[in-house]
Every structure is written in C-alpha cells, then in structure tokens.
Amino acid sequence: MNKDIFMELLRSREYKAVRSILNVMNAVDIASLLTELDDKDLALAFRLIPKEKAADVFAEMGNSMQAYLVEVFTEKELRELLDDLYMDDTVDMLEELPANLVTRILENVPSEKRKQINVLLNYPEDSAGSIMTTEYVDLRKTTTVKQAMAHIKQTGIHKETIYTCYILEHRKLTGIVSAKDLMTMDDDLTMDDLMETEIISVHTHTDKEEVARLFSKYDLLAIPVLDEDERMVGIVTVDDAMDVMVEEATEDMTKMAAMSPSEKNYFETSVMEHAKHRIPWLLVLMLSSSITGMILTRYENAFAAVPLLVSFIPMLMDTGGNCGSQSSTLIIRGIALDEIHFSDFFRALFKEFRISLVVSVVLAAANGLRILIMYKDPLIALTIALSLICTVIISKLIGCALPLLAKQVHLDPAIMASPLITTVVDTCSVMIYFFIATHILPGI
Amino acid sequence: MNKDIFMELLRSREYKAVRSILNVMNAVDIASLLTELDDKDLALAFRLIPKEKAADVFAEMGNSMQAYLVEVFTEKELRELLDDLYMDDTVDMLEELPANLVTRILENVPSEKRKQINVLLNYPEDSAGSIMTTEYVDLRKTTTVKQAMAHIKQTGIHKETIYTCYILEHRKLTGIVSAKDLMTMDDDLTMDDLMETEIISVHTHTDKEEVARLFSKYDLLAIPVLDEDERMVGIVTVDDAMDVMVEEATEDMTKMAAMSPSEKNYFETSVMEHAKHRIPWLLVLMLSSSITGMILTRYENAFAAVPLLVSFIPMLMDTGGNCGSQSSTLIIRGIALDEIHFSDFFRALFKEFRISLVVSVVLAAANGLRILIMYKDPLIALTIALSLICTVIISKLIGCALPLLAKQVHLDPAIMASPLITTVVDTCSVMIYFFIATHILPGI
Numbered sequence: 001m002n003k004d005i006f007m008e009l010l011r012s013r014e015y016k017a018v019r020s021i022l023n024v025m026n027a028v029d030i031a032s033l034l035t036e037l038d039d040k041d042l043a044l045a046f047r048l049i050p051k052e053k054a055a056d057v058f059a060e061m062g063n064s065m066q067a068y069l070v071e072v073f074t075e076k077e078l079r080e081l082l083d084d085l086y087m088d089d090t091v092d093m094l095e096e097l098p099a100n101l102v103t104r105i106l107e108n109v110p111s112e113k114r115k116q117i118n119v120l121l122n123y124p125e126d127s128a129g130s131i132m133t134t135e136y137v138d139l140r141k142t143t144t145v146k147q148a149m150a151h152i153k154q155t156g157i158h159k160e161t162i163y164t165c166y167i168l169e170h171r172k173l174t175g176i177v178s179a180k181d182l183m184t185m186d187d188d189l190t191m192d193d194l195m196e197t198e199i200i201s202v203h204t205h206t207d208k209e210e211v212a213r214l215f216s217k218y219d220l221l222a223i224p225v226l227d228e229d230e231r232m233v234g235i236v237t238v239d240d241a242m243d244v245m246v247e248e249a250t251e252d253m254t255k256m257a258a259m260s261p262s263e264k265n266y267f268e269t270s271v272m273e274h275a276k277h278r279i280p281w282l283l284v285l286m287l288s289s290s291i292t293g294m295i296l297t298r299y300e301n302a303f304a305a306v307p308l309l310v311s312f313i314p315m316l317m318d319t320g321g322n323c324g325s326q327s328s329t330l331i332i333r334g335i336a337l338d339e340i341h342f343s344d345f346f347r348a349l350f351k352e353f354r355i356s357l358v359v360s361v362v363l364a365a366a367n368g369l370r371i372l373i374m375y376k377d378p379l380i381a382l383t384i385a386l387s388l389i390c391t392v393i394i395s396k397l398i399g400c401a402l403p404l405l406a407k408q409v410h411l412d413p414a415i416m417a418s419p420l421i422t423t424v425v426d427t428c429s430v431m432i433y434f435f436i437a438t439h440i441l442p443g444i
Numbered sequence: 445m446n447k448d449i450f451m452e453l454l455r456s457r458e459y460k461a462v463r464s465i466l467n468v469m470n471a472v473d474i475a476s477l478l479t480e481l482d483d484k485d486l487a488l489a490f491r492l493i494p495k496e497k498a499a500d501v502f503a504e505m506g507n508s509m510q511a512y513l514v515e516v517f518t519e520k521e522l523r524e525l526l527d528d529l530y531m532d533d534t535v536d537m538l539e540e541l542p543a544n545l546v547t548r549i550l551e552n553v554p555s556e557k558r559k560q561i562n563v564l565l566n567y568p569e570d571s572a573g574s575i576m577t578t579e580y581v582d583l584r585k586t587t588t589v590k591q592a593m594a595h596i597k598q599t600g601i602h603k604e605t606i607y608t609c610y611i612l613e614h615r616k617l618t619g620i621v622s623a624k625d626l627m628t629m630d631d632d633l634t635m636d637d638l639m640e641t642e643i644i645s646v647h648t649h650t651d652k653e654e655v656a657r658l659f660s661k662y663d664l665l666a667i668p669v670l671d672e673d674e675r676m677v678g679i680v681t682v683d684d685a686m687d688v689m690v691e692e693a694t695e696d697m698t699k700m701a702a703m704s705p706s707e708k709n710y711f712e713t714s715v716m717e718h719a720k721h722r723i724p725w726l727l728v729l730m731l732s733s734s735i736t737g738m739i740l741t742r743y744e745n746a747f748a749a750v751p752l753l754v755s756f757i758p759m760l761m762d763t764g765g766n767c768g769s770q771s772s773t774l775i776i777r778g779i780a781l782d783e784i785h786f787s788d789f790f791r792a793l794f795k796e797f798r799i800s801l802v803v804s805v806v807l808a809a810a811n812g813l814r815i816l817i818m819y820k821d822p823l824i825a826l827t828i829a830l831s832l833i834c835t836v837i838i839s840k841l842i843g844c845a846l847p848l849l850a851k852q853v854h855l856d857p858a859i860m861a862s863p864l865i866t867t868v869v870d871t872c873s874v875m876i877y878f879f880i881a882t883h884i885l886p887g888i
Contacts, residue, residue, distance in 0.1 A: 329701035
C-alpha cells in the first residue's frame with residue numbers, strides 16, 4: 001500500500017476508501033503503515049480498522065504508539081480492545097507502558113483476567129513464563145473426538161492456538177492431542193485413545209532460549225508450560241519461539257562484537273544509547289591492549305637493532321586474533337545450539353590443536369617463503385614462520401578454551417569472542433615473537 | 445532413555461521391551477538414540493520401531509545412517525518407508541545420497557511421485573523450491589466447511605500440514621482458510637465466505653532466507669509457493685523455516701569470523717575440512733596485514749627517535765578494529781533482518797559519525813589522561829588522543845559503509861565483518877598515527 005495515497009485519503013476524509021484498504025491489508029502491514037502517521041491521524045486511522053483485526057494490529061505496534069492509543073481511548077474502546085487482545089500480547093504491552101496507563105488498563109479488565117496478568121507480569125524476564133499465554137484448549141480423557149470438535153467450535157475462537165489440545169486431570173497434564181488427529185480420526189474415539197503421553201514440556205522458569213531450542217529440535221507448534229507443582233499454566237506458541245530465536249542470535253552477535261545488546265533496532269536506538277552500549281567494552285579492551293604495548297617497550301633494544309622486526313607485528317597480531325576468533329565463534333555457536341558442552345572440553349581442545357597444526361604450517365610456509373624472497377634473510381623468515389606456528393596454535397587453543405570455561409562458570413560464552421580473544425592473543429603473540437627473535441637472530 | 449539399557453535389551457533380544465520403549469519415545473529422540481548403535485544393531489532396531497513412527501525417525505537421521513538403511517532394506521521395506529516419508533524429507537535425503545542409492549529409491553516410488561521428486565531436486569539450493577513440500581490441502585471456493593472437514597478427514601492424514609487450506613481455481617491460488625476457521629465456523633459457510641484473499645506467498649526461486657523472514661514477520665505456519673506462471677506448486681512449513689533461520693544465523697556468524705560455512709556441526713566436521721574452511725581467509729588477511737607492516741617500516745626513523753611510539757600501536761590497532769567490528773556487526777545484522785537497506789546508506793553513515801564522536805572523545809580522554817599520568821609527556825598524550833579520535837571515527841565509518849556497499853554489489857555483507865574490517869582499519873590507524881606523531885612531536 002502506498003503511504004502517500006493512504007494519508008491523502010485519510011486527510012480528505014475518504015473514510016470508506018480507507019476502511020476498504022484496511023479491510024484487505026494484513027495486521028502486520030497495517031501496523032507498519034500506521035507508524036508513518038502523526039498521533040492525531042493515528043487515532044483516527046486506528047478507529048477505521050475493522051473490529052476483528054484491530055487487536056492484532058495493536059499487538060504489532062511499537063510501545064510508544066500503543067501508549068498513545070491507550071491514553072486517547074474511551075473506556076469502552078479500551079475494554080473492547082483488551083477483550084480481543086491475547087494474554088501474552090497484553091502482558092508484553094504492560095511491561096513497557098508507563099505506570100499510569102498500566103493502572104488504567106488493569107482497571108478495565110475483568111478481575112479474573114487481572115489476576116492472570118499479574119501472575120504473568122511477575123515471571124522473570126527471559127523465562128518461559130514471561131512469553132507464555134494462558135489461553136489454550138484443555139480437554140478431558142473421556143472426551144470424544146466429536147465432543148472435542150464441538151467444544152472447540154464453541155470456545156476455540158478466543159484461544160491463541162487450537163492446534164494442540166491438552167488433556168488435563170486435576171490440572172496435571174496427562175496427554176496431548178493434535179487438531180490434526182481431531183480432524184482425521186473417528187468421531188467416537190476418546191482423547192484417551194488418541195493422546196500422546198510422552199510430552200515435551202517446560203517450566204515457567206525455563207530460559208526462553210531453551211524453549212526456542214526445543215521448538216526447533218522437535219518441530220513443535222506449541223509447548224505446554226508447567227508450574228513448580230507440575231500443573232499446567234500456559235503454552236508458548238511457535239511464533240513467539242521464532243521471535244526469541246531471532247533475538248537471541250542478534251544478542252549473541254552483538255555481544256560477540258563487544259557491545260551490550262539492545263532490544264530496539266538500529267535506527268530506533270539513539271546515538272547516546274548506541275555510544276553507551278559500545279564504550280564500556282572498548283574502554284576495557286583499550287586498557288588491556290596497552291599491556292601488549294608495555295611488553296613491547298621491554299624489547300626496545302631488539303627493534304632498535306633490527307627495525308624490520310616491528311613491521312611484522314601487525315601481521316602476527318592480526319593472524320593470531322583471526323585464528324582465535326574462528327575457534328571461539330564455532331565454539332560459542334556450538335554452545336548456543338547445545339551441540340558442544342563443557343564435558344567436550346578436552347575433545348574440542350584436541351581437535352583445535354590438530355586443526356591449528358595444519359593451519360599454522362600452511363600460513364608459516366606461505367609467509368616464510370614471501371619473506372625469504374622479499375628480504376633474502378633466512379633467519380628472519382625462520383623467526384616469522386616459527387612465531388606464526390606458535391601464535392596460531394596458542395590462539396586457537398585460547399579461542400576454544402575461553403568460551404567453554406565461561407559457560408562452566410555461568411558467564412555468557414558470547415563475551416569470549418573476537419575482541420576479547422584478540423586482546424588476549426595479542427599479548428601472547430608479541431611475547432612469543434620476541435622470545436623467538438631474541439633466540440634466533442644475532443645481535444639482539 | 446538410557447542408552448546402555450537400550451543396547452543391553454537389544455543385544456539380549458528382548459524385542460518386546462525394545463518395542464515398548466520405542467513406542468513411547470518421540471521420533472527425534474529415537475533418531476538420536478540410534479546414532480549410538482553400530483550398523484547391524486541399527487538395522488535391527490529400526491525394524492522394531494512402530495510402523496507409523498518409522499518414517500519420522502528416518503527423516504531425523506543423519507545421511508550416513510539413512511544411506512546404510514536404504515542399502516540393507518528389502519524392496520518392500522523401502523517402498524513402505526518411501527510411502528510414509530514426506531516429500532521434502534525424501535528430497536533432502538536424495539540430495540545427499542550416493543548415486544546408486546538414489547537410483548534404487550527412484551525405482552521404488554510410483555512414477556507420479558518420481559516426477560515430483562525430480563522437479564524438486566532441480567530447484568537451486570537455498571531456494572524456496574528446494575525446501576518446499578508438494579503435499580497440502582487444496583479446496584475449491586464452493587466447498588462448504590462441512591465438506592472441507594469431510595475431505596480432510598478422508599485425505600488429510602498424508603498431508604504435511606493441514607492447518608492452512610488453499611483455495612485453488614485452475615491451479616491458481618485465490619484464497620486461504622485456516623483449520624481454525626474450519627473448526628470454529630458454521631458448517632454451511634463456503635470457502636468463498638471465509639477465505640482471506642490477501643495472501644503472503646513466495647516463488648520457487650525465492651531465497652529461503654527471505655522465506656524464513658516472512659514467517660517471522662507475519663507469524664505464519666505455512667507459506668504457499670508459486671511457480672513462474674503463478675500456479676501453486678507447494679508449501680514451506682514453519683519447522684523448515686525455523687531450521688533455515690538457525691542455519692542462516694550460524695552461517696553469518698561463521699562468515700563473520702572469516703571462515704567458509706559448513707553444513708555439518710563442529711564435531712562432525714573433520715580436522716582437514718575445518719582447516720580448509722579456515723585457511724583461505726587467514727591467508728588473504730595475513731598478506732593484507734603485511735601491508736600495514738610495510739607502512740610501519742617507512743616510519744623507522746620515527747620510532748628510532750621516540751621508541752615509546754611503538755608501544756601504542758597494539759592499542760590503536762585493536763581499538764580501531766573493535767570500533768569497526770561493532771559498527772559492521774550491527775549493520776550486517778540489520779541487513780540480514782531486513783531492517784537496514786542500501787537506501788539508508790547516508791542515514792547510517794551520519795548516525796555512525798555522531799556515535800563515533802561520542803565514543804572517540806570518551807576513549808581519547810581516558811587514554812590521554814592515563815598517558816599523561818604515566819609518562820608525564822603532554823605532547824605524547826595529545827598525539828595518542830588525537831590519533832584515537834581519528835581512528836575511531838574512520839573505523840566506524842568504514843565498518844558501516846563496507847557491508848552496505850557489499851550488499852549493493854551483491855556480495856554477502858557478512859564477509860565485511862570483524863577480520864576484514866580490522867585489517868583495513870589497521871592500515872588506516874597506523875597511517876593516521878604516524879601522520880599526527882610526525883606533526884606534533886619534535887625531533888621526528
């Protein structure tokens with residue numbers, strides 16, 4: 001939909017046309033179209049959205065737009081909206097709204113729903129409880145397929161997902177039946193006949209990253225969430241799991257580049273926020289790399305005697321840093337995908353050792369040869385080649401070990417990535433380099 | 445399930461117990477349990493899996509296990525398996541099997557299915573066509589809810605997903621109806637009454653990364669795939685989209701650490717394969733960073749006169765590299781998530797410029813002060829502070845510009861990450877540093 005045409009129609013009060021447009025558009029695209037409007041137009045346009053779609057559009061909006069709308073809505077409008085809004089979307093919104101608007105909303109939901117909202121609001125961020133919804137289809141063992149279909153027909157329309165039905169006994173989950181089974185099985189079979197009893201479930205406090213991993217591992221559409229007493233309290237749906245996966249990958253990449261992760265996207269984050277996310281690690285790394293510099297000053301005599309030595313420092317430091325980041329990236333990602341565990345420590349280390357032997361010999365040969373041809377000095381070529389071999393091996397071992405050790409002491413492995421590894425490896429490579437140089441080269 | 449107990453039962457021929465265990469386990473966990481067995485036990489155990497679960501377990505297995513089973517299966521077993529295997533899983537397997545086994549399989553599927561398989565096999569890797577399945581529920585406009593439910597009850601059991609039904613007219617897609625609508629709406633309504641006509645669809649050649657993005661943006665369970673003539677040819681389901689998202693994030697991280705991506709996980713990849721993925725970029729980067737080294741040799745006189753100068757090189761290079769990687773990581777991820785486009789080039793550049801001003805002043809102040817206190821030399825402190833400011837600004841601009849430019853010339857932005865940026869930035873920072881030093885410090 002062309003924004004200009006839409007705004008033109010809105011301003012010239014062609015409400016019928018606007019309504020027809022909103023009628024055929026999907027909620028995600030409407031929400032993104034509305035971001036272009038100013039506040040007054042926003043309220044007007046929102047009121048023109050077909051009623052059955054309004055809550056979906058609202059759920060897709062940014063927090064500031066939601067806050068504005070909640071502020072200008074009449075009590076009746078607010079109640080209608082809250083009625084149609086899924087529980088998890090309501091809670092997502094409340095988590096970000098200013099306190100006065102939260103109060104306004106809680107006053108406008110029925111007390112039963114208010115209680116549920118308050119429970120959900122209290123789950124820790126990043127937990128399954130914080131992203132679950134309390135709306136799902138529950139059935140009993142003795143229900144027949146026919147009864148189940150009738151029950152869903154009557155009540156299912158308000159449930160976020162009806163494609164997995166949960167068979168409860170005294171609030172404990174005893175089995176699951178898919179809508180596919182309901183739609184394809186004989187009318188007279190009971191849930192007891194159909195239900196699967198080996199159930200993948202999580203607890204309210206399970207990390208949402210772990211929840212997302214289960215979705216991807218078992219190809220689920222929804223996962224039941226249990227409380228401490230193993231009673232079923234909600235479900236997480238696949239769309240939320242997908243969002244978590246995207247977020248977590250972004251968060252890991254951000255941390256791996258020495259920044260604090262942001263929940264907002266690039267352009268939404270202000271310059272000062274960006275700077276705040278970037279400066280702390282830069283400061284730490286800058287001061288740590290000064291240590292490498294101080295070590296260098298101890299070898300003033302060496303590079304006074306053979307000034308050429310200085311020119312190989314960037315190459316050695318960079319290669320060490322790159323080798324270390326390669327290893328640490330693979331290990332960090334392996335840990336995130338649950339493919340590598342701390343129990344694999346020595347296995348991974350031994351693997352990296354063998355890889356680094358191959359890699360270092362190739363690099364040393366290439367560079368040694370280049371130096372031999374360019375400078376015709378076999379001793380310098382030998383010094384560089386040996387330094388490269390040692391640097392590559394040590395870098396890869398450090399790059400492999402640090403993320404696994406971090407995981408073991410409950411730090412985020414993602415911080416043990418390129419920038420930190422580079423700084424640690426720099427110091428090692430400079431020390432190795434001058435140790436080898438002072439032993440091989442005459443006159444220093 | 446404890447592996448040892450399982451293997452013990454299998455070897456002591458307690459087939460009834462093994463069967464009961466396999467009966468309650470889910471397909472994913474069975475497949476992972478079977479990886480522990482040697483070939484002979486594998487064939488035996490596989491034959492004990494309940495028939496309705498066997499194809500699902502097979503689809504979850506690694507390629508070498510699949511190849512072994514296809515080889516030892518009787519014609520009858522093979523036909524039964526292929527009958528139950530979803531089309532996309534069959535194609536996935538065929539793409540990796542040796543040619544003689546592919547022939548064996550194609551001989552054992554009915555000619556209609558063989559034709560479909562051949563079409564699917566010909567879609568380019570990474571395209572929607574290569575991950576789609578040709579099994580879906582299609583209905584006509586005039587079908588009523590009641591008829592649709594009866595139709596699904598009769599045929600739906602073989603469809604990979606029945607939760608979205610596609611309304612076709614002469615093979616063109618005219619609308620979609622969700623199973624939720626079928627289950628909750630009046631029996632007498634027709635598809636024409638219910639169907640949504642604003643359809644998110646892709647083409648067979650659409651990049652699978654783009655397909656995954658649509659799933660996450662619009663919260664879909666399945667997406668229809670059209671051919672060049674806009675006829676519907678298949679669907680991609682959310683579980684496959686999720687796999688694509690995980691793979692693509694891993695691939696990006698791998699490329700961002702200067703490696704060729706691997707399709708296998710860390711321990712499955714051999715030492716020589718790992719080395720092969722890592723060496724090319726290391727060689728390129730190593731030789732490029734030698735350029736920085738050569739530039740350094742031009743300033744031999746400078747660091748002969750003020751040897752302390754050398755000791756700040758690692759800090760400047762590292763800080764420049766880190767600043768550049770921060771910017772490039774955010775831009776690369778933004779491009780991958782479709783949040784940043786080439787049209788944002790100047791907007792992003794200006795944003796990075798303002799961020800780099802804030803960041804550089806803070807870093808320069810911290811480090812300048814440290815140097816002033818440690819070395820009591822205001823000119824050196826000034827040299828370092830100024831060099832830092834220029835290095836940070838240039839690094840962030842380069843880190844921002846290169847990925848966007850790469851995207852524009854159809855290169856993968858992910859290669860413009862930390863390692864390459866670091867190398868480019870190194871050269872700049874050394875040149876800036878000595879330019880400033882020779883102009884400020886007396887005697888060089």
